[in-house]
Amino acid sequence: MLRGIRTASSNWLGRIVMVVVLGLIAFSFAVWGVGDVFRGFGQSTVASIGATELSVEQFRALYNDRLQQLGRQLGRSISSAQAREWNIERQVVQQIISEAALDERVRQLGLNVTNDEIARRITEDPSFRSITGQFDRTRFEQTIRNAGYTEARYAAEQRRELLRRAVTDAVSGISAPPRAAVDALARYQNEQRAMDYVVLDRAKAGDIPVPTPEELAKYFEEHKAMFRAPEYRAIDILRVAPVDVAKVDQVNDADAQRFYEANRNRFGAPERRQVQQIVFPTMDEAHAAKGRLDQGLAFTALASERNLSEKDVDLGVVAKSGIVDPAVADAAFKLKEGEASAPVQGRFGVVIVRVGKIEPETIKPFQEVVGEVKQMIAVDRARAEISDLHDKIEDERGAGHRLAEIAPKLNLKLIQVPAVDRSGRDAQQKPVENIPNAAQLVQAAFASDVGVDNDPLQIQNGGYVWFDVTGITPSRDRTLDEVRDRAEERWRERQIAERVRAKATALLEKVKSGTSLADVAAAEGLKVESTFGLKRGGTVPGNLSAKVIETLFDTPKDAAAIAEGRGATEWVVFRVTDITVPALDAASEEAQRIETQLRNAISNDLLGQYVLHLRAELGATINQQALGRALGFGDQQN
Numbered sequence: 001m002l003r004g005i006r007t008a009s010s011n012w013l014g015r016i017v018m019v020v021v022l023g024l025i026a027f028s029f030a031v032w033g034v035g036d037v038f039r040g041f042g043q044s045t046v047a048s049i050g051a052t053e054l055s056v057e058q059f060r061a062l063y064n065d066r067l068q069q070l071g072r073q074l075g076r077s078i079s080s081a082q083a084r085e086w087n088i089e090r091q092v093v094q095q096i097i098s099e100a101a102l103d104e105r106v107r108q109l110g111l112n113v114t115n116d117e118i119a120r121r122i123t124e125d126p127s128f129r130s131i132t133g134q135f136d137r138t139r140f141e142q143t144i145r146n147a148g149y150t151e152a153r154y155a156a157e158q159r160r161e162l163l164r165r166a167v168t169d170a171v172s173g174i175s176a177p178p179r180a181a182v183d184a185l186a187r188y189q190n191e192q193r194a195m196d197y198v199v200l201d202r203a204k205a206g207d208i209p210v211p212t213p214e215e216l217a218k219y220f221e222e223h224k225a226m227f228r229a230p231e232y233r234a235i236d237i238l239r240v241a242p243v244d245v246a247k248v249d250q251v252n253d254a255d256a257q258r259f260y261e262a263n264r265n266r267f268g269a270p271e272r273r274q275v276q277q278i279v280f281p282t283m284d285e286a287h288a289a290k291g292r293l294d295q296g297l298a299f300t301a302l303a304s305e306r307n308l309s310e311k312d313v314d315l316g317v318v319a320k321s322g323i324v325d326p327a328v329a330d331a332a333f334k335l336k337e338g339e340a341s342a343p344v345q346g347r348f349g350v351v352i353v354r355v356g357k358i359e360p361e362t363i364k365p366f367q368e369v370v371g372e373v374k375q376m377i378a379v380d381r382a383r384a385e386i387s388d389l390h391d392k393i394e395d396e397r398g399a400g401h402r403l404a405e406i407a408p409k410l411n412l413k414l415i416q417v418p419a420v421d422r423s424g425r426d427a428q429q430k431p432v433e434n435i436p437n438a439a440q441l442v443q444a445a446f447a448s449d450v451g452v453d454n455d456p457l458q459i460q461n462g463g464y465v466w467f468d469v470t471g472i473t474p475s476r477d478r479t480l481d482e483v484r485d486r487a488e489e490r491w492r493e494r495q496i497a498e499r500v501r502a503k504a505t506a507l508l509e510k511v512k513s514g515t516s517l518a519d520v521a522a523a524e525g526l527k528v529e530s531t532f533g534l535k536r537g538g539t540v541p542g543n544l545s546a547k548v549i550e551t552l553f554d555t556p557k558d559a560a561a562i563a564e565g566r567g568a569t570e571w572v573v574f575r576v577t578d579i580t581v582p583a584l585d586a587a588s589e590e591a592q593r594i595e596t597q598l599r600n601a602i603s604n605d606l607l608g609q610y611v612l613h614l615r616a617e618l619g620a621t622i623n624q625q626a627l628g629r630a631l632g633f634g635d636q637q638n
Contacts, residue, residue: 046626047097050104050618059096059630066092093627097620098611099164104618106163113162118155171610172603177595186584186594193552194532197574198521199543199565205499211491219491220480226490227483230421233445234471236403237415239436240389241463246378256373260366268363274356275315275323275332278303279349286343286350293340299354317359328353383462390464397453403468419473422446436465445469497568504562504571511560517575532578548572
């Protein structure tokens with residue numbers, strides 16, 4: 001699972017700044033056990049692998065975590081319905097089971113890792129460091145909480161990953177792959193092709209008549225599932241966030257002024273300097289160089305003598321916090337414009353620093369940001385009130401009251417959504433705009449039912465969202481009258497696609513019979529275009545499609561073929577004009593890259609085979625009914 005966490009971290013989690021002492025975090029780790037994720041087995045077990053069991057609650061948490069990680073990688077939320085539609089669901093289920101098998105092997109072997117090692121791994125992870133190289137515990141806790149993790153659970157995930165690696169590294173390591181395999185992969189990746197082609201678009205379909213009632217009815221009956229109404233849910237929602245309950249009018253000017261003075265850099269840009277540095281092997285050599293600079297030698301000339309380009313010595317225009325080495329930062333921000341420093345003992349060696357242009361700090365005046373300052377203070381003060389409101393709402397829910405009753409009692413705004421489908425759209429297929437944490441909430445609502453008390457969802461900045469499912473409208477087949485316009489539009493699009501494909505097929509037959517592509521194109525009023533240097537997996541020209549490139553590499557030189565263009569109503573007729581396979585230098589970086597890629601692929605294959613063997617040996621079993629409950633629907637066939 002940490003593979004997903006690491007990927008997500010590289011995209012956003014790792015950008016968060018952090019600072020704390022290793023000893024404190026190591027102390028808190030001491031109370032964590034290896035079994036954090038698999039503790040507390042319930043009667044309802046989704047899967048068992050050897051002596052390791054996954055309950056419905058544990059499996060659901062892992063599954064939702066994985067969907068969120070995938071969503072962060074894709075830059076969009078993934079609902080349970082989409083996971084099923086895209087077959088992600090099955091893959092995620094199998095991956096969770098496989099990882100549990102590795103965990104069971106770790107248990108059997110009696111492997112463990114110390115809490116100090118876990119602490120070191122987290123505090124030394126570059127993903128969790130600020131621009132000053134420090135680790136911020138407060139930010140760390142806030143970030144993993146927003147990502148859905150407790151500190152103990154995150155540490156347990158780190159532990160599981162390290163222990164899994166101890167097993168997998170032992171079975172997946174290989175020496176250099178066969179030379180023939182490297183050459184074959186190089187040919188596959190680097191082969192380049194050229195082609196002449198023409199593009200046929202929807203204009204070549206001609207006029208499409210209005211469908212007869214019989215034609216439209218027949219099309220609708222054959223594609224009724226395409227027009228089926230989805231299941232809808234009615235939801236009552238209660239959101240409580242600091243920004244919602246913040247009382248800006250209760251923040252006085254004196255408090256705002258104090259906050260502003262203590263946080264001036266938040267209301268503008270800090271001073272920035274153009275910084276250059278040259279690193280020397282010894283302090284004596286640096287002092288000698290400094291003497292020459294003092295005698296008039298240009299900094300760039302000194303760099304050239306040491307075979308360093310301007311780019312090699314330039315750190316850019318940076319704020320003090322943007323320089324990783326504190327000693328270098330202090331030296332650079334004490335200099336005047338155009339000055340060079342005395343030799344500085346930095347983290348990575350002895351350096352001489354020079355400062356070019358200086359951009360002074362630009363801080364907005366207090367009167368310009370007073371409203372923003374008061375809002376920030378009010379929101380911060382509201383966090384304590386949020387905790388009290390959370391407890392009051394939970395007490396009311398514990399007494400059996402629904403959100404529609406609780407909201408007016410606590411003077412809170414109730415959001416009522418009469419109908420929303422799994423994709424977050426209403427009955428008119430328009431996005432529902434007023435759902436907080438929409439993707440997560442809708443997914444949870446479709447995993448719940450009418451009358452069920454649902455756990456609140458945590459939102460960023462310390463808030464909560466509660467929801468009640470108040471109604472369910474089952475999925476149903478729509479009538480033709482309900483979707484007549486859509487059905488006719490789909491029918492027309494299909495007619496256009498069929499006609500354009502038929503036209504492309506006819507042109508291909510002419511080319512195959514000996515007529516040149518140029519003559520065929522001229523007769524149809526089409527323009528012949530040429531392209532070259534096309535590679536598998538490379539950049540696709542704007543007027544072509546990946547399908548065209550795929551078909552191109554399945555077609556022999558001088559042969560012709562057709563492929564779907566940028567949609568079903570566009571087709572491309574082409575002829576392969578050239579095939580080039582660049583020679584591979586065995587000592588080149590390209591050859592080393594391909595060898596590494598192939599070694600990793602073989603290692604992954606070995607690991608996959610090992611995990612399959614492990615699952616068979618340990619006797620992995622899946623309870624389909626429990627799996628269905630964990631995923632939010634009936635029996636799941638896996």
